[in-house]
Amino acid sequence: MDDLRFSETVSGKIADGVLVVTIDNPPVNATSLGVRAGLSAALDNAAARDAVRGIVITGAGKVFVGGADIKEFDKHPEAPFLPDVYLRIEQFSKPVVAAVNGAALGGGCELALACHGRVAAPAASFGLPEVKLGMVPGAGGTQRLPRLVGFAAALEMIGTGRAQKASAALSIGLIDLIATADLVAEASALVGAMAGGELRRSGALAAKPVSDADIDAVSAKILAKARGQSAPAEALRLVKAAMTLPFTDGLAEERSTFLRLRGSKEAAALRHVFFAERAARKVEGLEKATPRDTRxxxxxxxxxxxxxxxxxxxxxxxxxxxxxxxxxxxxxxxxxxxxxxxxxxxxxxxxxxxxxxxxxxxxxxxxxxxxxxxxxxxxxxxxxxxxxxxxxxxxxxxxxxxxxxxxxxxxxxxxxxxxxxxxxxxxxxxxxxxxxxxxxxxxxxxxxxxxxxxxxxxxxxxxxxxxxxxxxxxTEGFIGNRVFSAYRREAEFMVEEGALPHEVDQAMEAFGFPMGLFAVCDMAGLEIAWARRKRQASTRDPNARYVEIADRLCEVGRFGQKSGHGWYAYPEGRRTVDPEVTALIVEERARKGIEPRSFTATEIVKRLLKAMADEGDALLSEGITTRASDIDLVMINGYGFPAHRGGPMFAADRPDTAPG
The missing domain is CATH 3.40.50.720 (NAD(P)-binding Rossmann-like Domain)
Known part of the structure; x- marks a missing residue:
């Protein structure tokens, strides 16, 4: 058995005529420059050796390949480029089989798709999560996967970014078999079975026919969850292209789309969220702390x-x-x-x-x-x-x-x-x-x-x-409730000044929130916040601005969805604008002598984002939190702030990301 080194992160061994290539680029075997160069060198080596019948590609550790090296996204790309390496694998004259030992995500899944055969460990998983980073697959995933598994299954994976377990991947035809014993040995056996025969190249497969009705049904499901994010719609367009365009044309369209989206505001925001989650794991002062045993x-x-x-x-x-x-x-x-x-x-x-x-x-x-x-x-x-x-x-x-x-x-x-x-x-x-x-x-x-x-x-x-x-x-309300309270307070100010609740909600939903503020309050129940306001009444600053509209709603029994009426009415459970609420708001404005004015959606969004960011700045200055990115994570994961906008602190630092 020969030991070979193709790069710092890619090695190989030849056994029984099969070159077993191992990617070892911890922690997730990302497809960085060293991995791309190593795979190219491994192909060169196999091509030059008559005794090598084929190649098995696997990953070291618990991950096959966890995707691209995100740190390279903001750098000038260096050859060899991933699409070129994968195209060369697909066109290689000798069989190449992926022995998928763990997660095959993004570029890892695309690597498996470019191979002529795929054998998976029982614990392996497959996913193309690029839409979660504001992008689309950029190394053939949108063109090979539909040809291999069909339109619906491919769009579900690419459009949502959700991963598939090995059993599900087998059922849709993404892989050939699940290993029962030695993964590499079974992949090597598949190389032997393929050697000398016609190789199955995913890009050369004919797209399976699909009806317009099926296309529309699956597409509607994906787009309904996009909430203003552009990547899912682009993924849909590219998967559709795989059904009609020649493979090379589809690859070119995919690559240009990938490069365009990689530099977008959306992708920048989602990369910010990705790195924010990594940073959140590190807490100052806990470097040497040992957690207690908890059972x-x-x-x-x-x-x-x-x-x-x-x-x-x-x-x-x-x-x-x-x-x-x-x-x-x-x-x-x-x-x-x-x-x-x-x-x-x-x-x-x-x-x-x-x-x-x-x-x-x-x-x-x-x-x-x-x-x-x-x-x-x-x-x-x-x-x-x-x-x-x-x-x-x-x-x-x-x-x-x-x-x-x-x-x-x-x-x-x-x-x-x-x-x-x-x-x-x-x-x-x-x-x-x-x-x-x-x-x-x-x-x-x-x-x-x-x-x-x-x-x-x-x-x-x-x-x-x-x-x-x-x-x-x-602090009262910690990070999330303090920022949310500032958000709600500013929204109520605008309602008092001339906006209507549904106008505020429509603006924030168009921005990407799954539900507007007043609809959220109705869902939670208005009486909880009302009771808290009454408890705080004696200590409230008498000179601070206070909007009483929400109190008036509660006083007449409008507690939200549970009572059938709140900021909205809910006939038969449907949220509808209620003229009675509008009349109450008009009455309160008149009582305070406020001359109402109109607000554009852009004004609404900018003002509410500023209120959130200002409160975040206060939390930072008070030392309640030490990272602005932690505030973004709280608002995204606890309050529905759209991840593709990066969070209120990111949006404040990058005004070009919001609200347009």
Whole structure:
């Protein structure tokens, strides 16, 4: 067996007439210049050796190829270029088989598509996630995949960016087989079976016929989720082109589109988000901190929030103990949790065995003493200071001295809650977003006396749940609710000045929000914020501007969707503009002597973005957070800010990205 070195990141071995090429470019085997040059050199080597019958390409570690090196996107490209390398693989005279050992994403999936055969490990996955970075595949993915698997399956993968497991990839024809034993050996056997025969080149396959109705149905599904993002529409156009254009013409159109989108505002914003998530993993002061061992998680309160937290912990493999105030409450809590898992089974996200395994790790009790062995206890009870501090005092007498206590409060002061305990150093904030089993964001609140290893444990817990944990300091509403409050306050100012709620919502939805502010408030329920405003009335600055329209709505019983009326009316569940709300707004303007004026959509968006960014600047200046990009991540993942706009802080620094 000959050991060969084609570049710093690509090596090879020849065994039984097969050149096994291994890409080793940690952490994700990205297709950087060294990898591209190494693959080219490997092809040269195989072409020059008569004894080599074919090539197997695989990846070192747990990843096949995780995509392009994003750091190269802002640099001048250097040859060999990825499309050229892949075209050469496809046109190679000897069989080339991909032995896909793990994730094959972006350029990794395109590499597999360019090969003549594809063998996957059972844990492998395939995806073309470029739309999530504001781009389209640029090395043949939009042209080879439709020829291999058909229009609908290809557009689903390319237009959404969602990955496919090996079993799904096999079912649609993306791969030839799933290895049952030795992946490279089975890929080498496929090389042997192909050698000397006619090779199946994806680009040479005839596109499978598809009806206009099917094209329209799949296209509508993709475009409906785009929300102003251009990359999905471009992906659709290119996949359609694969059905009609010659392969070389399609490749040229794909490449020009890729290069154009790579330099777009949208792609710049999404790259910002990508790197922001990487930066969020690094928390100053925790470099040497070791998280505590956490196996059993307690959740006090199993309502909507608590049951979602419990399901998240069960999904992550924790033992979970829920606690309610009575046997009846415990039974209802158990039913809520099992009901969420049942829905996951019905939707296909979980199988019955997985549900049963999770339920075997769940106990819901009616006595706090059940938490005596918990490593981490999260309270998810009513957001009232007396309720929460009373609970934490009781927990002091129940849980172990080394157990961590976490509060899920949205607005209360976690330092005050911690101060009520005998061990404030073990208290941390874990602010989940509802529904907690779905929403990715969790704000990890570093209280005044939180120990370093307690904070590290909270972060590790969030990551294990599959969440995006963002660290922040103590302030009312933390990062997200403070910025959202500024957003809502400014929107109400504009309504008082002349805009109407639906005009504000339409402008923000056109900008890319899935739902406008006033529609969101109706969905959440107006009475919650109203109760908070009434509690704060005695301490509110009498000279500060205050809009009373929302209070007037609540006073007449308009609490949102649940009551059928809020900022909007909801006949038969449909959101409609309500003349009664318009009349109430006009009356309030007149009472204050405000002469209304009209607002353009651009004015609305710019003013609301500025309000969010100004509040973000205040959070930075107060030291509540140390990175503007963390604020962007909170607003994107917790409040629906469109990721392809980069977040309010990015938009403020790059005014050319918004609102046009």
């Amino acid at each position: 059993c998680v307690g959740v006090v309160g199993t309502g909507l929030m608590g049951s979602g937290i419990a399901v998240s912990a069960l999904n992550a493999g924790y033992q979970v103990i829920g606690v309610e105030q009575s046997e009846e409450g415990a039974a209802k809590g158990y039913a809520r949790i099992s009901g969420i898992l049942d829905k996951a089974v019905q939707s296909g996200r979980l199988d019955p065995t997985g549900r049963d395994e999770r339920l075997n790790h769940l106990i819901v009790a009616s006595d706090l003493s059940a938490l005596r062995d918990a490593d981490l206890v999260i309270e998810a009870v009513f957001d009232d200071s007396d309720v929460k501090t009373g609970l934490f005092r009781r927990l002091d007498d129940v849980v172990r001295a080394d157990a961590i206590l976490a509060t899920n409060t949205s607005y209360l002061d976690p330092d005050a809650i911690a101060a009520a305990t005998r061990h404030p150093e073990r208290v941390v904030g874990l602010h989940f977003f509802s529904p907690a089993n779905i929403m990715r964001l969790v704000e990890v609140v570093n209280c005044a006396r939180t120990e370093t290893d307690v904070l590290a444990t909270a972060l590790a817990f969030g990551k294990r749940l599959g969440k995006l944990p963002i660290v922040c300091g103590v």
